[in-house]
Amino acid sequence: MDVNFDEFYQWVKDNLGIELAAYKEKQLQRRILSVMRNSGAKTLLDYTTMISHQPQIKSEFLDYITINVTEFFRNPDLFREFENQLVEQLSPQFGRLKIWSAACSVGAEPYSLAILVDKRQIKLKERILATDIDHPILGKAKAGIYKESELKNVSAADRLAYFKVKEDVYHLAPQIKQNVLFKQHDLLQSPFDSEFHAIICRNVTIYFKNDARDNLYRKFHDALVPGGLFFTGATETINNPESIGFKKISTFIYQKQ
Incomplete structure:
Protein backbone atom coordinates (compact mmCIF):
# COMPACT_ATOMS: atom_id res chain seq x y z
CA MET A 1 0.00 0.00 0.00
CA THR A 66 15.89 21.85 -4.02
CA ILE A 67 15.78 23.55 -7.46
CA ASN A 68 19.48 23.74 -8.33
CA VAL A 69 19.22 26.00 -11.37
CA THR A 70 21.71 28.85 -11.55
CA GLU A 71 24.33 30.66 -13.61
CA PHE A 72 26.94 33.37 -13.15
CA PHE A 73 25.54 36.92 -12.91
CA ARG A 74 21.99 35.69 -13.36
CA ASN A 75 19.75 38.48 -14.69
CA PRO A 76 22.72 40.75 -15.54
CA ASP A 77 20.83 44.06 -15.36
CA LEU A 78 19.61 43.29 -11.85
CA PHE A 79 23.03 42.11 -10.79
CA ARG A 80 24.61 45.36 -12.04
CA GLU A 81 22.13 47.33 -9.94
CA PHE A 82 23.14 45.30 -6.89
CA GLU A 83 26.81 45.85 -7.76
CA ASN A 84 26.22 49.61 -7.90
CA GLN A 85 24.58 49.54 -4.48
CA LEU A 86 27.53 47.66 -3.01
CA VAL A 87 30.08 50.03 -4.54
CA GLU A 88 28.29 53.35 -4.09
CA GLN A 89 26.42 52.81 -0.84
CA LEU A 90 27.48 49.87 1.32
CA SER A 91 31.23 49.94 0.84
CA PRO A 92 31.63 53.68 1.60
CA GLN A 93 29.26 53.43 4.57
CA PHE A 94 30.56 50.30 6.26
CA GLY A 95 34.09 49.79 4.95
CA ARG A 96 34.51 46.03 5.22
CA LEU A 97 31.43 44.04 4.26
CA LYS A 98 29.95 40.80 5.52
CA ILE A 99 27.98 39.08 2.71
CA TRP A 100 25.80 35.97 2.59
CA SER A 101 24.66 34.07 -0.53
CA ALA A 102 21.77 31.91 0.70
CA ALA A 103 20.58 28.83 -1.22
CA CYS A 104 23.73 29.12 -3.32
CA SER A 105 23.31 25.89 -5.32
CA VAL A 106 26.48 25.04 -7.32
CA GLY A 107 28.17 28.28 -6.30
CA ALA A 108 27.70 30.48 -9.36
CA GLU A 109 26.07 33.24 -7.32
CA PRO A 110 28.60 33.58 -4.47
CA TYR A 111 31.45 33.24 -6.97
CA SER A 112 29.83 36.01 -9.04
CA LEU A 113 29.92 38.13 -5.90
CA ALA A 114 33.55 37.19 -5.29
CA ILE A 115 34.49 38.23 -8.84
CA LEU A 116 32.60 41.50 -8.37
CA VAL A 117 34.40 42.12 -5.06
CA ASP A 118 37.76 41.49 -6.71
CA LYS A 119 37.09 43.70 -9.74
CA ARG A 120 35.64 46.60 -7.76
CA GLN A 121 38.16 46.28 -4.92
CA ILE A 122 35.46 45.93 -2.27
CA LYS A 123 36.86 45.04 1.13
CA LEU A 124 35.40 42.06 2.97
CA LYS A 125 35.08 41.63 6.72
CA GLU A 126 35.35 37.87 6.19
CA ARG A 127 34.89 35.37 3.40
CA ILE A 128 31.57 35.46 1.57
CA LEU A 129 29.28 32.94 3.25
CA ALA A 130 27.56 30.60 0.78
CA THR A 131 24.99 28.13 2.07
CA ASP A 132 22.70 25.45 0.69
CA ILE A 133 20.65 22.57 2.07
CA ASP A 134 22.03 20.08 -0.48
CA HIS A 135 25.36 18.61 0.67
CA PRO A 136 26.37 17.00 -2.68
CA ILE A 137 25.65 20.29 -4.46
CA LEU A 138 27.98 22.07 -2.05
CA GLY A 139 30.68 19.63 -3.09
CA LYS A 140 30.24 20.70 -6.69
CA ALA A 141 30.30 24.34 -5.63
CA LYS A 142 33.59 23.92 -3.78
CA ALA A 143 35.14 22.34 -6.90
CA GLY A 144 34.40 25.49 -8.90
CA ILE A 145 34.10 23.76 -12.29
CA TYR A 146 31.46 24.96 -14.75
CA LYS A 147 30.07 24.38 -18.21
CA GLU A 148 30.27 27.16 -20.77
CA SER A 149 26.50 27.62 -20.67
CA GLU A 150 26.73 28.63 -17.01
CA LEU A 151 29.15 31.42 -17.97
CA LYS A 152 27.02 33.01 -20.69
CA ASN A 153 26.85 36.29 -18.73
CA VAL A 154 30.60 36.39 -18.04
CA SER A 155 32.56 38.65 -20.40
CA ALA A 156 35.43 37.32 -22.47
CA ALA A 157 37.85 39.41 -20.42
CA ASP A 158 36.54 38.01 -17.14
CA ARG A 159 36.65 34.46 -18.46
CA LEU A 160 40.30 34.99 -19.27
CA ALA A 161 41.04 36.62 -15.93
CA TYR A 162 39.14 34.29 -13.62
CA PHE A 163 38.89 30.89 -15.34
CA LYS A 164 41.07 28.29 -17.01
CA VAL A 165 39.61 26.06 -19.69
CA LYS A 166 40.43 22.35 -19.39
CA GLU A 167 38.70 19.72 -21.50
CA ASP A 168 35.82 22.05 -22.41
CA VAL A 169 34.97 23.02 -18.82
CA TYR A 170 35.90 26.15 -16.92
CA HIS A 171 37.91 25.99 -13.68
CA LEU A 172 37.52 28.99 -11.41
CA ALA A 173 40.70 30.76 -10.28
CA PRO A 174 41.91 29.84 -6.76
CA GLN A 175 42.00 33.49 -5.63
CA ILE A 176 38.25 33.71 -6.20
CA LYS A 177 37.46 30.34 -4.62
CA GLN A 178 39.38 31.21 -1.47
CA ASN A 179 37.09 34.19 -0.80
CA VAL A 180 33.97 32.01 -0.44
CA LEU A 181 33.11 29.80 2.54
CA PHE A 182 30.55 27.06 1.84
CA LYS A 183 28.36 25.62 4.59
CA GLN A 184 25.30 23.38 4.71
CA HIS A 185 22.26 25.29 5.94
CA ASP A 186 18.49 24.80 5.91
CA LEU A 187 16.70 28.14 5.50
CA LEU A 188 13.57 26.79 7.15
CA GLN A 189 15.14 25.07 10.14
CA SER A 190 18.72 26.23 10.77
CA PRO A 191 19.60 29.31 12.87
CA PHE A 192 20.80 32.40 11.01
CA ASP A 193 24.05 34.26 11.57
CA SER A 194 23.79 38.04 11.99
CA GLU A 195 25.42 41.39 11.25
CA PHE A 196 25.39 40.94 7.47
CA HIS A 197 25.71 44.01 5.27
CA ALA A 198 24.24 42.23 2.24
CA ILE A 199 22.24 39.05 1.74
CA ILE A 200 21.40 37.57 -1.64
CA CYS A 201 18.69 34.90 -1.88
CA ARG A 202 17.16 34.66 -5.32
CA ASN A 203 14.47 32.50 -6.92
CA VAL A 204 13.98 30.39 -3.80
CA THR A 205 11.09 31.82 -1.79
CA ILE A 206 8.73 31.46 -4.78
CA TYR A 207 8.55 27.74 -3.95
CA PHE A 208 7.38 28.33 -0.35
CA LYS A 209 3.92 28.84 1.06
CA ASN A 210 3.07 32.42 2.04
CA ASP A 211 3.60 31.97 5.79
CA ALA A 212 6.97 30.27 5.35
CA ARG A 213 8.07 32.87 2.80
CA ASP A 214 7.08 35.83 4.97
CA ASN A 215 8.77 34.31 8.02
CA LEU A 216 11.92 33.83 5.96
CA TYR A 217 11.91 37.49 4.92
CA ARG A 218 11.68 38.50 8.58
CA LYS A 219 14.64 36.26 9.43
CA PHE A 220 16.69 37.79 6.62
CA HIS A 221 15.75 41.25 7.90
CA ASP A 222 16.90 40.35 11.41
CA ALA A 223 20.20 38.99 10.06
CA LEU A 224 21.11 42.33 8.46
CA VAL A 225 22.66 45.39 10.07
CA PRO A 226 20.58 48.58 9.83
CA GLY A 227 21.14 49.90 6.32
CA GLY A 228 22.01 46.45 5.00
CA LEU A 229 20.64 45.19 1.69
CA PHE A 230 18.58 42.15 0.74
CA PHE A 231 18.60 41.10 -2.93
CA THR A 232 15.75 38.86 -4.14
CA GLY A 233 15.12 37.10 -7.45
CA ALA A 234 13.52 38.44 -10.61
CA THR A 235 10.32 36.51 -9.88
CA GLU A 236 10.02 37.56 -6.23
CA THR A 237 8.47 40.61 -4.59
CA ILE A 238 8.02 41.34 -0.91
CA ASN A 239 4.45 42.51 -0.34
CA ASN A 240 4.28 45.42 2.11
CA PRO A 241 8.02 45.43 2.91
CA GLU A 242 7.55 48.27 5.42
CA SER A 243 5.66 45.91 7.73
CA ILE A 244 8.82 43.83 8.04
CA GLY A 245 11.17 46.80 8.34
CA PHE A 246 12.42 46.93 4.75
CA LYS A 247 12.48 49.88 2.37
CA LYS A 248 12.32 49.06 -1.34
CA ILE A 249 15.20 50.89 -3.03
CA SER A 250 15.18 49.09 -6.37
CA THR A 251 12.97 46.57 -8.16
CA PHE A 252 14.38 43.56 -6.30
CA ILE A 253 16.59 45.21 -3.66
CA TYR A 254 15.42 46.05 -0.15
CA GLN A 255 17.18 47.99 2.62
CA LYS A 256 16.80 47.33 6.32
CA GLN A 257 15.51 50.41 8.13
Whole structure:
Protein backbone atom coordinates (compact mmCIF):
# COMPACT_ATOMS: atom_id res chain seq x y z
CA MET A 1 0.00 0.00 0.00
CA ASP A 2 1.31 3.42 -0.92
CA VAL A 3 1.97 6.22 1.56
CA ASN A 4 0.25 9.57 1.05
CA PHE A 5 2.10 12.83 0.57
CA ASP A 6 1.85 13.85 4.24
CA GLU A 7 3.53 10.60 5.26
CA PHE A 8 6.15 11.05 2.54
CA TYR A 9 6.88 14.59 3.77
CA GLN A 10 7.32 13.25 7.30
CA TRP A 11 9.62 10.49 6.05
CA VAL A 12 11.76 13.05 4.20
CA LYS A 13 11.94 15.23 7.31
CA ASP A 14 12.86 12.31 9.58
CA ASN A 15 15.38 10.71 7.23
CA LEU A 16 16.76 13.57 5.13
CA GLY A 17 16.19 16.51 7.45
CA ILE A 18 14.24 18.54 4.87
CA GLU A 19 10.97 20.29 5.76
CA LEU A 20 8.73 19.93 2.69
CA ALA A 21 5.51 21.02 4.37
CA ALA A 22 6.50 24.67 3.85
CA TYR A 23 6.67 24.32 0.05
CA LYS A 24 3.73 25.18 -2.21
CA GLU A 25 1.76 21.96 -2.29
CA LYS A 26 0.63 21.47 -5.89
CA GLN A 27 3.95 22.57 -7.34
CA LEU A 28 5.92 20.35 -4.96
CA GLN A 29 3.76 17.28 -5.57
CA ARG A 30 4.16 17.61 -9.33
CA ARG A 31 7.93 17.69 -8.90
CA ILE A 32 7.95 14.71 -6.54
CA LEU A 33 5.83 12.58 -8.88
CA SER A 34 7.97 13.57 -11.86
CA VAL A 35 11.29 12.66 -10.26
CA MET A 36 9.73 9.51 -8.72
CA ARG A 37 8.56 8.26 -12.11
CA ASN A 38 11.94 9.03 -13.66
CA SER A 39 13.52 6.79 -11.03
CA GLY A 40 11.31 3.87 -12.04
CA ALA A 41 9.40 3.77 -8.74
CA LYS A 42 5.69 3.04 -8.97
CA THR A 43 4.62 4.35 -5.57
CA LEU A 44 5.90 6.80 -2.97
CA LEU A 45 6.54 3.87 -0.65
CA ASP A 46 8.76 2.21 -3.25
CA TYR A 47 10.46 5.54 -3.79
CA THR A 48 11.38 5.92 -0.11
CA THR A 49 13.07 2.51 -0.29
CA MET A 50 15.01 3.52 -3.39
CA ILE A 51 16.10 6.82 -1.83
CA SER A 52 17.26 4.94 1.27
CA HIS A 53 19.35 2.36 -0.57
CA GLN A 54 20.52 4.00 -3.79
CA PRO A 55 22.78 7.06 -3.37
CA GLN A 56 22.25 8.16 -6.97
CA ILE A 57 18.45 8.15 -6.55
CA LYS A 58 18.82 10.11 -3.31
CA SER A 59 21.10 12.65 -5.00
CA GLU A 60 18.69 13.08 -7.93
CA PHE A 61 15.76 13.59 -5.55
CA LEU A 62 17.57 16.24 -3.50
CA ASP A 63 18.84 18.00 -6.60
CA TYR A 64 15.42 18.12 -8.22
CA ILE A 65 13.47 19.13 -5.14
CA THR A 66 15.89 21.85 -4.02
CA ILE A 67 15.78 23.55 -7.46
CA ASN A 68 19.48 23.74 -8.33
CA VAL A 69 19.22 26.00 -11.37
CA THR A 70 21.71 28.85 -11.55
CA GLU A 71 24.33 30.66 -13.61
CA PHE A 72 26.94 33.37 -13.15
CA PHE A 73 25.54 36.92 -12.91
CA ARG A 74 21.99 35.69 -13.36
CA ASN A 75 19.75 38.48 -14.69
CA PRO A 76 22.72 40.75 -15.54
CA ASP A 77 20.83 44.06 -15.36
CA LEU A 78 19.61 43.29 -11.85
CA PHE A 79 23.03 42.11 -10.79
CA ARG A 80 24.61 45.36 -12.04
CA GLU A 81 22.13 47.33 -9.94
CA PHE A 82 23.14 45.30 -6.89
CA GLU A 83 26.81 45.85 -7.76
CA ASN A 84 26.22 49.61 -7.90
CA GLN A 85 24.58 49.54 -4.48
CA LEU A 86 27.53 47.66 -3.01
CA VAL A 87 30.08 50.03 -4.54
CA GLU A 88 28.29 53.35 -4.09
CA GLN A 89 26.42 52.81 -0.84
CA LEU A 90 27.48 49.87 1.32
CA SER A 91 31.23 49.94 0.84
CA PRO A 92 31.63 53.68 1.60
CA GLN A 93 29.26 53.43 4.57
CA PHE A 94 30.56 50.30 6.26
CA GLY A 95 34.09 49.79 4.95
CA ARG A 96 34.51 46.03 5.22
CA LEU A 97 31.43 44.04 4.26
CA LYS A 98 29.95 40.80 5.52
CA ILE A 99 27.98 39.08 2.71
CA TRP A 100 25.80 35.97 2.59
CA SER A 101 24.66 34.07 -0.53
CA ALA A 102 21.77 31.91 0.70
CA ALA A 103 20.58 28.83 -1.22
CA CYS A 104 23.73 29.12 -3.32
CA SER A 105 23.31 25.89 -5.32
CA VAL A 106 26.48 25.04 -7.32
CA GLY A 107 28.17 28.28 -6.30
CA ALA A 108 27.70 30.48 -9.36
CA GLU A 109 26.07 33.24 -7.32
CA PRO A 110 28.60 33.58 -4.47
CA TYR A 111 31.45 33.24 -6.97
CA SER A 112 29.83 36.01 -9.04
CA LEU A 113 29.92 38.13 -5.90
CA ALA A 114 33.55 37.19 -5.29
CA ILE A 115 34.49 38.23 -8.84
CA LEU A 116 32.60 41.50 -8.37
CA VAL A 117 34.40 42.12 -5.06
CA ASP A 118 37.76 41.49 -6.71
CA LYS A 119 37.09 43.70 -9.74
CA ARG A 120 35.64 46.60 -7.76
CA GLN A 121 38.16 46.28 -4.92
CA ILE A 122 35.46 45.93 -2.27
CA LYS A 123 36.86 45.04 1.13
CA LEU A 124 35.40 42.06 2.97
CA LYS A 125 35.08 41.63 6.72
CA GLU A 126 35.35 37.87 6.19
CA ARG A 127 34.89 35.37 3.40
CA ILE A 128 31.57 35.46 1.57
CA LEU A 129 29.28 32.94 3.25
CA ALA A 130 27.56 30.60 0.78
CA THR A 131 24.99 28.13 2.07
CA ASP A 132 22.70 25.45 0.69
CA ILE A 133 20.65 22.57 2.07
CA ASP A 134 22.03 20.08 -0.48
CA HIS A 135 25.36 18.61 0.67
CA PRO A 136 26.37 17.00 -2.68
CA ILE A 137 25.65 20.29 -4.46
CA LEU A 138 27.98 22.07 -2.05
CA GLY A 139 30.68 19.63 -3.09
CA LYS A 140 30.24 20.70 -6.69
CA ALA A 141 30.30 24.34 -5.63
CA LYS A 142 33.59 23.92 -3.78
CA ALA A 143 35.14 22.34 -6.90
CA GLY A 144 34.40 25.49 -8.90
CA ILE A 145 34.10 23.76 -12.29
CA TYR A 146 31.46 24.96 -14.75
CA LYS A 147 30.07 24.38 -18.21
CA GLU A 148 30.27 27.16 -20.77
CA SER A 149 26.50 27.62 -20.67
CA GLU A 150 26.73 28.63 -17.01
CA LEU A 151 29.15 31.42 -17.97
CA LYS A 152 27.02 33.01 -20.69
CA ASN A 153 26.85 36.29 -18.73
CA VAL A 154 30.60 36.39 -18.04
CA SER A 155 32.56 38.65 -20.40
CA ALA A 156 35.43 37.32 -22.47
CA ALA A 157 37.85 39.41 -20.42
CA ASP A 158 36.54 38.01 -17.14
CA ARG A 159 36.65 34.46 -18.46
CA LEU A 160 40.30 34.99 -19.27
CA ALA A 161 41.04 36.62 -15.93
CA TYR A 162 39.14 34.29 -13.62
CA PHE A 163 38.89 30.89 -15.34
CA LYS A 164 41.07 28.29 -17.01
CA VAL A 165 39.61 26.06 -19.69
CA LYS A 166 40.43 22.35 -19.39
CA GLU A 167 38.70 19.72 -21.50
CA ASP A 168 35.82 22.05 -22.41
CA VAL A 169 34.97 23.02 -18.82
CA TYR A 170 35.90 26.15 -16.92
CA HIS A 171 37.91 25.99 -13.68
CA LEU A 172 37.52 28.99 -11.41
CA ALA A 173 40.70 30.76 -10.28
CA PRO A 174 41.91 29.84 -6.76
CA GLN A 175 42.00 33.49 -5.63
CA ILE A 176 38.25 33.71 -6.20
CA LYS A 177 37.46 30.34 -4.62
CA GLN A 178 39.38 31.21 -1.47
CA ASN A 179 37.09 34.19 -0.80
CA VAL A 180 33.97 32.01 -0.44
CA LEU A 181 33.11 29.80 2.54
CA PHE A 182 30.55 27.06 1.84
CA LYS A 183 28.36 25.62 4.59
CA GLN A 184 25.30 23.38 4.71
CA HIS A 185 22.26 25.29 5.94
CA ASP A 186 18.49 24.80 5.91
CA LEU A 187 16.70 28.14 5.50
CA LEU A 188 13.57 26.79 7.15
CA GLN A 189 15.14 25.07 10.14
CA SER A 190 18.72 26.23 10.77
CA PRO A 191 19.60 29.31 12.87
CA PHE A 192 20.80 32.40 11.01
CA ASP A 193 24.05 34.26 11.57
CA SER A 194 23.79 38.04 11.99
CA GLU A 195 25.42 41.39 11.25
CA PHE A 196 25.39 40.94 7.47
CA HIS A 197 25.71 44.01 5.27
CA ALA A 198 24.24 42.23 2.24
CA ILE A 199 22.24 39.05 1.74
CA ILE A 200 21.40 37.57 -1.64
CA CYS A 201 18.69 34.90 -1.88
CA ARG A 202 17.16 34.66 -5.32
CA ASN A 203 14.47 32.50 -6.92
CA VAL A 204 13.98 30.39 -3.80
CA THR A 205 11.09 31.82 -1.79
CA ILE A 206 8.73 31.46 -4.78
CA TYR A 207 8.55 27.74 -3.95
CA PHE A 208 7.38 28.33 -0.35
CA LYS A 209 3.92 28.84 1.06
CA ASN A 210 3.07 32.42 2.04
CA ASP A 211 3.60 31.97 5.79
CA ALA A 212 6.97 30.27 5.35
CA ARG A 213 8.07 32.87 2.80
CA ASP A 214 7.08 35.83 4.97
CA ASN A 215 8.77 34.31 8.02
CA LEU A 216 11.92 33.83 5.96
CA TYR A 217 11.91 37.49 4.92
CA ARG A 218 11.68 38.50 8.58
CA LYS A 219 14.64 36.26 9.43
CA PHE A 220 16.69 37.79 6.62
CA HIS A 221 15.75 41.25 7.90
CA ASP A 222 16.90 40.35 11.41
CA ALA A 223 20.20 38.99 10.06
CA LEU A 224 21.11 42.33 8.46
CA VAL A 225 22.66 45.39 10.07
CA PRO A 226 20.58 48.58 9.83
CA GLY A 227 21.14 49.90 6.32
CA GLY A 228 22.01 46.45 5.00
CA LEU A 229 20.64 45.19 1.69
CA PHE A 230 18.58 42.15 0.74
CA PHE A 231 18.60 41.10 -2.93
CA THR A 232 15.75 38.86 -4.14
CA GLY A 233 15.12 37.10 -7.45
CA ALA A 234 13.52 38.44 -10.61
CA THR A 235 10.32 36.51 -9.88
CA GLU A 236 10.02 37.56 -6.23
CA THR A 237 8.47 40.61 -4.59
CA ILE A 238 8.02 41.34 -0.91
CA ASN A 239 4.45 42.51 -0.34
CA ASN A 240 4.28 45.42 2.11
CA PRO A 241 8.02 45.43 2.91
CA GLU A 242 7.55 48.27 5.42
CA SER A 243 5.66 45.91 7.73
CA ILE A 244 8.82 43.83 8.04
CA GLY A 245 11.17 46.80 8.34
CA PHE A 246 12.42 46.93 4.75
CA LYS A 247 12.48 49.88 2.37
CA LYS A 248 12.32 49.06 -1.34
CA ILE A 249 15.20 50.89 -3.03
CA SER A 250 15.18 49.09 -6.37
CA THR A 251 12.97 46.57 -8.16
CA PHE A 252 14.38 43.56 -6.30
CA ILE A 253 16.59 45.21 -3.66
CA TYR A 254 15.42 46.05 -0.15
CA GLN A 255 17.18 47.99 2.62
CA LYS A 256 16.80 47.33 6.32
CA GLN A 257 15.51 50.41 8.13
